[in-house]
Amino acid sequence: MMRASEGVLSGQSIAYFSMEIGLLSEIPTYSGGLGVLAGDTIRSAADLNIPLVGVSLLSNRGYFRQTLDSQGGQTEHGVLWEPSKFMSPLPEEVKVKLGAREVKLRAWLYPCKSHTGSSVPVIFLDTNLEENHEEDRGICDYLYGGDESYRFKQELVLGIGGVRMLEALGFSIRKYHMNEGHSSLLALELLRQNGTNISEVRKRCIFTTHTPVEAGHDKFDYKLVESLIPEREDLKILKKLGGEEKLNMSLFALNLSAYINGVTKQHSRISQQLFPGYQIQAITNGVHSYTWTSPFFRELYDRYLPGWANEPELLVRADGIPDDEIWAAHRNAKKALIDYVNQGTGVGMDYETLTLGFARRMTEYKRPAFIFSELERLRKINEKGKLQLIFAGKAHPKDEAGKQLIREIFGYMEELKAEMKIVFLENYDMELASRMVAGVDLWLNTPQRPFEASGTSGMKAAHNGVINFSVLDGWWIEGWIEGVNGWAIGPEPDEPLSEEECRACEINDLYNKLYYIIVPTYYKRRDEWFKLMNNSISMIAYYFNSHRMMRRYVTQAYL
Numbered sequence: 197m198m199r200a201s202e203g204v205l206s207g208q209s210i211a212y213f214s215m216e217i218g219l220l221s222e223i224p225t226y227s228g229g230l231g232v233l234a235g236d237t238i239r240s241a242a243d244l245n246i247p248l249v250g251v252s253l254l255s256n257r258g259y260f261r262q263t264l265d266s267q268g269g270q271t272e273h274g275v276l277w278e279p280s281k282f283m284s285p286l287p288e289e290v291k292v293k294l295g296a297r298e299v300k301l302r303a304w305l306y307p308c309k310s311h312t313g314s315s316v317p318v319i320f321l322d323t324n325l326e327e328n329h330e331e332d333r334g335i336c337d338y339l340y341g342g343d344e345s346y347r348f349k350q351e352l353v354l355g356i357g358g359v360r361m362l363e364a365l366g367f368s369i370r371k372y373h374m375n376e377g378h379s380s381l382l383a384l385e386l387l388r389q390n391g392t393n394i395s396e397v398r399k400r401c402i403f404t405t406h407t408p409v410e411a412g413h414d415k416f417d418y419k420l421v422e423s424l425i426p427e428r429e430d431l432k433i434l435k436k437l438g439g440e441e442k443l444n445m446s447l448f449a450l451n452l453s454a455y456i457n458g459v460t461k462q463h464s465r466i467s468q469q470l471f472p473g474y475q476i477q478a479i480t481n482g483v484h485s486y487t488w489t490s491p492f493f494r495e496l497y498d499r500y501l502p503g504w505a506n507e508p509e510l511l512v513r514a515d516g517i518p519d520d521e522i523w524a525a526h527r528n529a530k531k532a533l534i535d536y537v538n539q540g541t542g543v544g545m546d547y548e549t550l551t552l553g554f555a556r557r558m559t560e561y562k563r564p565a566f567i568f569s570e571l572e573r574l575r576k577i578n579e580k581g582k583l584q585l586i587f588a589g590k591a592h593p594k595d596e597a598g599k600q601l602i603r604e605i606f607g608y609m610e611e612l613k614a615e616m617k618i619v620f621l622e623n624y625d626m627e628l629a630s631r632m633v634a635g636v637d638l639w640l641n642t643p644q645r646p647f648e649a650s651g652t653s654g655m656k657a658a659h660n661g662v663i664n665f666s667v668l669d670g671w672w673i674e675g676w677i678e679g680v681n682g683w684a685i686g687p688e689p690d691e692p693l694s695e696e697e698c699r700a701c702e703i704n705d706l707y708n709k710l711y712y713i714i715v716p717t718y719y720k721r722r723d724e725w726f727k728l729m730n731n732s733i734s735m736i737a738y739y740f741n742s743h744r745m746m747r748r749y750v751t752q753a754y755l
């Protein structure tokens with residue numbers, strides 16, 4: 197049997213802990229942006245030969261597969277997948293105490309291979325062993341499923357089990373990187389091993405926060421915590437470093453990490469206000485260039501900018517690629533998407549019409565129905581120059597407001613049926629994301645500020661010459677140059693407007709820019725449109741990629 201620590205990773209590694217990791221569309225161990233970012237992190241680490249090992253949970257039943265009825269009602273289905281098709285079980289076993297019971301864990305190894313020949317091991321923890329109590333066998337079944345107690349058990353398995361498993365596998369870990377607070381119990385295990393030497397543990401921990409609102413941070417009742425971690429010494433430390441009232445996983449991570457960062461510049465500033473007294477740095481997210489570039493653009497970049505995949509900075513010279521070749525590559529990607537849409541839904545979209553895409557988690561702050569705010573204005577635009585809209589996205593099983601938003605969009609689809617082709621595609625996943633970010637003309641993003649910590653799908657779009665039209669939140673604040681590489685919806689971040697004024701400004705921008713700028717540019721001034729496509733590549737993709745991001749993590753956090 198293979199050993200996880202063999203190969204490139206002799207010597208010391210960085211352990212990268214994440215509740216979700218998106219490696220392949222067929223491996224359902226991710227739900228959305230956080231997991232896809234973790235996957236891109238690992239893919240870039242493999243390309244760049246960074247000694248890193250990923251740690252996550254197996255998610256035996258995945259997140260869920262989404263189906264939608266004719267009214268947009270969502271049904272969630274457990275995913276049955278065969279881990280052995282993609283990864284191999286390792287012989288090592290470790291134990292974690294959950295209250296009075298000991299739970300045995302094993303690990304599955306997925307080697308994430310790079311085209312450069314190197315690879316990064318990813319360890320998926322699994323409690324589904326015969327020796328375990330029936331209840332404990334399912335701890336790693338559902339990503340973000342179950343109740344608070346289920347979640348805390350998962351976090352115990354991930355944090356404490358993860359550290360122990362890496363040791364059992366023979367890894368020598370220099371730094372522990374927590375991707376979001378879910379894994380911060382790893383620091384408790386390190387404290388136990390270090391005789392509670394806080395400064396020693398801090399030196400070894402890195403924490404990346406992803407949540408710009410207080411309520412978004414995982415918190416657990418001490419009643420629950422005590423039932424699963426009864427040791428008095430542990431509880432004392434948890435209360436001291438994770439909060440007296442409730443165990444706040446982010447606070448625990450903040451207190452035990454010497455390096456802390458947010459995922460965009462704005463998000464770091466907001467996190468700094470949320471957690472005064474901590475030094476919060478910024479490393480802006482990126483996406484894995486090769487993964488998120490369609491085959492049509494890969495071929496084009498290979499010809500004009502050889503080496504781009506491992507050195508995405510080269511995309512800065514996209515101005516040397518002739519417009520007609522960029523347009524031809526885009527037309528191919530668009531045709532592939534439209535054919536896919538038409539085959540799946542029979543809606544009859546065409547290749548010429550200006551096509552807008554919106555796909556992300558369906559949840560309130562993302563405001564997926566924002567484009568339907570004033571139907572009369574949307575109709576006017578559609579009379580001036582035809583529009584097609586393609587939506588996708590899952591709502592978390594417990595997010596009733598998110599589910600309602602899908603039904604709302606279906607309502608608008610029905611209402612506009614005679615005038616406009618609109619579809620909502622089921623089961624948004626990495627594969628569908630790849631098709632959509634490459635195949636539409638305009639990538640729409642209308643979050644409620646300042647809740648979008650980063651957002652990454654717009655960066656994927658830019659890699660395919662697709663133009664961003666977005667609220668100035670998250671990464672777009674750093675990427676946007678008005679009318680040069682895309683368009684903003686609403687005010688600049690530092691304009692002192694009330695929530696109402698802000699919304700009014702966003703609605704005006706949304707419709708006015710579509711009517712007066714975007715539609716005429718697409719239909720009448722194609723040369724200008726080409727320039728914006730080209731600038732998306734040379735001014736956005738060249739920078740907002742995970743190779744640049746990982747080089748930052750190496751020089752600022754890992755070394």
Ligand SMILES: *Cc1c(COP(=O)(O)O)cnc(C)c1O
Pocket residue numbers: 227228229230232555556557624625626629630650651652653654656
């Ligand atoms: C990229 C991606 C996301 C994140 O998109 P945002 O713009 O950050 O919301 C979510 N889900 C999937 C499947 C993705 O590929």
